[in-house]
Amino acid sequence: MDALIRMEAITKVYTVGDEPLWALRGVSLQVMPGEYVAIMGPSGSGKSTMMNILGCLDRPTDGRYWFDGVDVGSLNDDELTLLRNQKIGFVFQSFNLLPRTTALENVELALLYAGVRAAERRRRAIEALEQVGLGDRLHHKPNELSGGQQQRVAIARALVNHPRLLLADEPTGALDSHTSEEILGLFEALNDQGHTVILVTHEPDVGQHAKRIIRFQDGQIIADQRNAERRRVVAQAQKGGT
Amino acid sequence: MPFTETVRIALRAILTNKMRSALTMLGIIIGVASVIMLAAIGNGSSLQIRQNIESLGANLLQISPTAAREGGVSLGAGSRPSLTMADVQAIAQQDTAVAAVVPVLSISGQVVWGPNNYETSIQGTTWNYGQVRPTPVAEGRSFTPQEQAQSATVAVLGATVLQNLFPPGFNPIGQTIEINRVPFTVIGVLQTEGATGFVNQDDRIIIPITTMENDLDSVPFVNQILASAKSAADMNLAQAEITATLRADHHLAPSQADDFQIFNQATLLSSLSSVSATLTALLTGVAAISLLVGGIGIMNIMLVSVTERTREIGIRKAIGATRGMILTQFVIEAVTVSALGGLLGAIVGVGGSGILGRLMHTPAPVSGTSVAVAFLFALLVGVVFGVYPARKAALLKPIDALRFE
Numbered sequence: 202m203d204a205l206i207r208m209e210a211i212t213k214v215y216t217v218g219d220e221p222l223w224a225l226r227g228v229s230l231q232v233m234p235g236e237y238v239a240i241m242g243p244s245g246s247g248k249s250t251m252m253n254i255l256g257c258l259d260r261p262t263d264g265r266y267w268f269d270g271v272d273v274g275s276l277n278d279d280e281l282t283l284l285r286n287q288k289i290g291f292v293f294q295s296f297n298l299l300p301r302t303t304a305l306e307n308v309e310l311a312l313l314y315a316g317v318r319a320a321e322r323r324r325r326a327i328e329a330l331e332q333v334g335l336g337d338r339l340h341h342k343p344n345e346l347s348g349g350q351q352q353r354v355a356i357a358r359a360l361v362n363h364p365r366l367l368l369a370d371e372p373t374g375a376l377d378s379h380t381s382e383e384i385l386g387l388f389e390a391l392n393d394q395g396h397t398v399i400l401v402t403h404e405p406d407v408g409q410h411a412k413r414i415i416r417f418q419d420g421q422i423i424a425d426q427r428n429a430e431r432r433r434v435v436a437q438a439q440k441g442g443t
Numbered sequence: 444m445p446f447t448e449t450v451r452i453a454l455r456a457i458l459t460n461k462m463r464s465a466l467t468m469l470g471i472i473i474g475v476a477s478v479i480m481l482a483a484i485g486n487g488s489s490l491q492i493r494q495n496i497e498s499l500g501a502n503l504l505q506i507s508p509t510a511a512r513e514g515g516v517s518l519g520a521g522s523r524p525s526l527t528m529a530d531v532q533a534i535a536q537q538d539t540a541v542a543a544v545v546p547v548l549s550i551s552g553q554v555v556w557g558p559n560n561y562e563t564s565i566q567g568t569t570w571n572y573g574q575v576r577p578t579p580v581a582e583g584r585s586f587t588p589q590e591q592a593q594s595a596t597v598a599v600l601g602a603t604v605l606q607n608l609f610p611p612g613f614n615p616i617g618q619t620i621e622i623n624r625v626p627f628t629v630i631g632v633l634q635t636e637g638a639t640g641f642v643n644q645d646d647r648i649i650i651p652i653t654t655m656e657n658d659l660d661s662v663p664f665v666n667q668i669l670a671s672a673k674s675a676a677d678m679n680l681a682q683a684e685i686t687a688t689l690r691a692d693h694h695l696a697p698s699q700a701d702d703f704q705i706f707n708q709a710t711l712l713s714s715l716s717s718v719s720a721t722l723t724a725l726l727t728g729v730a731a732i733s734l735l736v737g738g739i740g741i742m743n744i745m746l747v748s749v750t751e752r753t754r755e756i757g758i759r760k761a762i763g764a765t766r767g768m769i770l771t772q773f774v775i776e777a778v779t780v781s782a783l784g785g786l787l788g789a790i791v792g793v794g795g796s797g798i799l800g801r802l803m804h805t806p807a808p809v810s811g812t813s814v815a816v817a818f819l820f821a822l823l824v825g826v827v828f829g830v831y832p833a834r835k836a837a838l839l840k841p842i843d844a845l846r847f848e
Contacts (some may be wrong), residue, residue: 214499253842256761258761258841258842258845259842269783278765279766279768282763282764282765283763283765285761285762285763291761293845297757297758297761297845298758299755310759310762311762314759314763314765316445358762361512439825
């Protein structure tokens, strides 16, 4: 099987004043389709920069990056936008839904930019919202939804174009522990259905849900291993139920 | 992404900030409305000037003596008596481009009817005065060639004289009035003409010139000769012919200057038209500047909007909006504001022109061109001033925009 993500010697240097700031110092990485990866590390470790480059929101200073077989460095800004739209679903810590816009319209937005026709858009957006358990909240605006529900809308929006990768940046950072479990359970279920999930977090509890944990420090990978003690929300929920 | 969707997004953004959008629009509304209204008033006043001048008679040439000079001091136009009835006859016989020619001899006269008296201008002329200078009668009639030949003491009153001499609603036809103590029979009343320039055209009495010479003022001169050219195109030819005829009649040597002056209505009309056109252009230009200021208002508010919505732009870009889509969205937003403002401004402008015209008692015809130009200019202003903020939005980097709090 071909790797979904292949990075070779990626570096990212920010210039702050006269000082060069090394956010990434030569990172190489492969992620196969169907993986559930947690990228972990303290703040300033480079994991946010990593997330931006993985999500094609930012370009590396040096090194090469292939996403789904495409050399990302060869794409212009509009091609990158198209790639994000078609192949990557984003979930952010602060949900990043459009205010004063219903759940349905927020989800439809990703389809709108993909050029999907109105009727098809509506059908697929409803389907995605039902998939995350919000079939009865289609016409609620973000301020009428709880944090967990808002994050579900964001996940539905991320899923609606059937992306190759689900990229979540501290998806539970703004949620209480119970709701966090719900959202992590949703990621788990999506991964079980075959979605590739990459989770960026600094919380060990959250990272423990992934199948593979990559640890960052000072812009480098210091550990990359299978998660032997993986916690499963589904299993826990069953335990709690008995 | 379909264009209608972009328009929908833009409309939603405008509706989200109703107050702000309305105030932004107000700048455009005022600009467009004032362009339309000022153009209408400008057109109206030049139309009125034209009508006033043309009401004096079509293709009118006024000939008057030049100013007499005494010791280098000008005594004013018409102060030197140089025009005579012989001149009138010469012009009538010789000048082919002239359709009709009449003399005017005027004096100031005291008019009495019963206990009432009034001071007005008495104008002696020939029966065909109306051919040169249209003076339709409201009541009664003008004098006939026979009355002129017999030096009949008949008078036609201007409307102002009628008001000042007779009680309201009184029919003066057949009444006897005294002009400078000579009794005259009133045979007609002129229609109201209104003022032309500073002269009240209704404040006069017209009598046959022969009667004037016999009974009131026996000078061998006339104050003014009025001629009408056969057509507008003949105006300059008629003027040249009259000049030649009068110079010959007055035995002027080539080195001598004219002892008369000809006032050409066409020249006056064209110079007044160009003055009023310049004024209209000036006013409209000032109004256009207010439209420009309105455009700057749009740019200002769009820049604020882009800053406020940085995060929204980041979200849109992250999930798939290209630069072009963001650019289009914001330009359409600006253009929608300016187009709506332009539309409302056009309505206000057309309505306001009507009201202003009524208030100022001048015609204020709204020209379709001015509406179209003002509206298109408003649209253009929207595009021009919308592009910069939209470009700023489009060029935002998604990560910077997403991180923006």
